[in-house]
Amino acid sequence: MQYLLLCCFDEDRWRKIAESEREHIMREYGEFQQHLSASGQYRAGAKLGSSQTATTLREQAGKPVITDGPFAETKEQLGGYHLIDCANLDEAIAIARRIPTLRAGGVVEVRPVEFGHPT
Amino acid sequence: MRDVPDAVVDIAERIDGIYRTESRRIFATLIRLLGDFDIAEEALSDAFRAALEHWPRDGVPANPSAWLVSTGRFKAIDGIRRRARFDSLDDRIDEVEAIADESIRFGGDGIEDDRLRLIFTCCHPALSPDAQVALTLREVCGLTTEAIAQAFLTAAPTLAQRIVRAKGKIRDARIPYEVPAPNELPARLDSVLRVIYLVFNEGYSASSGPALTRVDLSAEAIRLGRLLVALLPDPEATGLLALMLLQESRRTARTSPDGEIVLLDEQDRSRWDGTLIAEGSALVGEALASSTFGPYTLQAALASVHANAKRTEDTDWERIVGLYDVLLRIEPSPVVELNRAVGVAMRDGPRAGLALVDAILERGDLRDYHLAHAARADLCRRAGDRDAARESYARALALAKQEPERRLLERRLAELRDDIR
Numbered sequence: 163m164q165y166l167l168l169c170c171f172d173e174d175r176w177r178k179i180a181e182s183e184r185e186h187i188m189r190e191y192g193e194f195q196q197h198l199s200a201s202g203q204y205r206a207g208a209k210l211g212s213s214q215t216a217t218t219l220r221e222q223a224g225k226p227v228i229t230d231g232p233f234a235e236t237k238e239q240l241g242g243y244h245l246i247d248c249a250n251l252d253e254a255i256a257i258a259r260r261i262p263t264l265r266a267g268g269v270v271e272v273r274p275v276e277f278g279h280p281t
Numbered sequence: 282m283r284d285v286p287d288a289v290v291d292i293a294e295r296i297d298g299i300y301r302t303e304s305r306r307i308f309a310t311l312i313r314l315l316g317d318f319d320i321a322e323e324a325l326s327d328a329f330r331a332a333l334e335h336w337p338r339d340g341v342p343a344n345p346s347a348w349l350v351s352t353g354r355f356k357a358i359d360g361i362r363r364r365a366r367f368d369s370l371d372d373r374i375d376e377v378e379a380i381a382d383e384s385i386r387f388g389g390d391g392i393e394d395d396r397l398r399l400i401f402t403c404c405h406p407a408l409s410p411d412a413q414v415a416l417t418l419r420e421v422c423g424l425t426t427e428a429i430a431q432a433f434l435t436a437a438p439t440l441a442q443r444i445v446r447a448k449g450k451i452r453d454a455r456i457p458y459e460v461p462a463p464n465e466l467p468a469r470l471d472s473v474l475r476v477i478y479l480v481f482n483e484g485y486s487a488s489s490g491p492a493l494t495r496v497d498l499s500a501e502a503i504r505l506g507r508l509l510v511a512l513l514p515d516p517e518a519t520g521l522l523a524l525m526l527l528q529e530s531r532r533t534a535r536t537s538p539d540g541e542i543v544l545l546d547e548q549d550r551s552r553w554d555g556t557l558i559a560e561g562s563a564l565v566g567e568a569l570a571s572s573t574f575g576p577y578t579l580q581a582a583l584a585s586v587h588a589n590a591k592r593t594e595d596t597d598w599e600r601i602v603g604l605y606d607v608l609l610r611i612e613p614s615p616v617v618e619l620n621r622a623v624g625v626a627m628r629d630g631p632r633a634g635l636a637l638v639d640a641i642l643e644r645g646d647l648r649d650y651h652l653a654h655a656a657r658a659d660l661c662r663r664a665g666d667r668d669a670a671r672e673s674y675a676r677a678l679a680l681a682k683q684e685p686e687r688r689l690l691e692r693r694l695a696e697l698r699d700d701i702r
Contacts, residue, residue, distance in 0.1 A: 163455050250457040251407060252465070274454045 164275035309395035328353035520578025526561035527584035598628035651680035
């Protein structure tokens with residue numbers, strides 16, 4: 163079963179973390195990524211541009227409305243994702259728990275994929 | 282004129298008895314075999330219906346539970362196959378076909394594990410705490426939705442929805458039906474213990490209300506606690522069971538005939554249940570003997586010290602404070618600090634306890650906690666500072682929400698006024 167791991171972080175908080183600590187976390191993230199790929203459970207993933215690079219699209223009175231910024235003004239913003247394939251929620255959670263940004267205050271949402279479209 | 286032969290009546294009674302004692306166990310196994318709560322529930326009813334039909338003719342089988350599991354499973358698979366012919370979108374057929382070939386593991390270990398699986402699944406942290414409680418009472422304890430709703434003073438449809446959503450989450454997010462791996466066990470067990478203790482406290486502090494129609498939640502919690510300890514001999518599980526038994530032992534002494542609160546130091550200890558105290562105390566000893574006991578065990582140990590004091594004056598306050606010291610190290614909290622301060626006051630005098638309580642309040646903790654002000658008031662009163670006592674009782678009264686507690690605080694205030702005359 164596929165799960166999408168949505169990695170969120172308070173961008174202000176991230177900026178305030180010391181450079182050396184941020185580098186340390188990113189190094190660990192690299193290792194995490196390697197293990198995940200090697201496990202055969204990895205399907206896709208990406209680090210996203212900051213929320214400042216986001217553009218949001220809605221429709222109002224039949225017309226598209228384009229605005230600057232993410233769709234929700236929350237403290238934690240989506241920073242990246244991993245699409246994984248594993249047996250059940252506990253396995254997905256076990257993988258998600260190893261995401262290094264959690265230690266520094268990150269939040270990971272684990273969402274089951276109802277049905278996907280193979281590439 | 283007898284319409285129904287004695288044999289049938291006897292068998293029906295026998296089946297009734299089996300339902301009462303075994304149905305939860307059989308249900309847990311059916312969930313494992315069929316992979317779905319609702320299918321398993323239907324299978325359970327079908328199995329018992331079949332028993333009512335066949336056993337009068339064929340006799341009661343040597344292993345009734347095995348027969349019921351086997352029959353329930355067969356009927357469920359049969360039902361799914363038949364539905365699949367009409368509804369080709371039912372993709373469960375593949376999973377069930379796979380399960381159908383699996384041998385049935387039950388008897389002894391198999392069934393015991395299944396009930397443990399069920400408990401851990403119902404208490405999975407991915408479910409909301411409310412859902413964990415509702416699901417556990419429904420699926421593990423077998424209470425009806427109506428009984429659970431009534432016990433928690435919730436509307437039945439609300440509770441039914443909560444359970445439906447929980448089962449949906451289990452299915453859609455694929456929460457596995459398993460006992461957690463050893464490295465996950467402590468955290469997952471925490472969740473289970475929390476649910477059980479929540480249910481116990483719901484029953485413990487509930488006012489009488491329509492008492493006869495409300496299910497005894499404390500009894501259910503204790504039953505759950507016993508089942509857990511039987512299936513998983515863990516020190517904290519043992520500690521929680523001990524705690525519940527010891528608190529339950531004081532039930533009748535906690536309220537006066539008028540329904541007023543009677544505090545620990547004023548309770549008629551002859552009304553404490555000696556059997557529960559003996560059992561609880563023994564379990565505390567067991568749990569403390571291990572190296573992995575935790576907060577529940579320590580709270581039980583505290584309760585045990587009180588329970589084994591013939592009179593308030595006989596309480597070993599040194600031991601009480603010592604236990605709070607340990608509890609504070611493993612689970613620091615202002616409330617525990619407060620309770621420790623009360624113990625210190627009993628051991629060293631009210632002023633010693635007062636200094637500790639004031640330190641907590643000055644820090645900014647527990648300012649809105651009525652029991653902190655009530656404790657402070659009590660210590661001031663005992664130290665002879667009646668003005669301070671009055672002020673703190675008033676503060677406590679302003680914060681207290683439950684009627685029996687409010688009446689107690691009002692009584693204390695009245696006593697202080699009477700003292701002056």
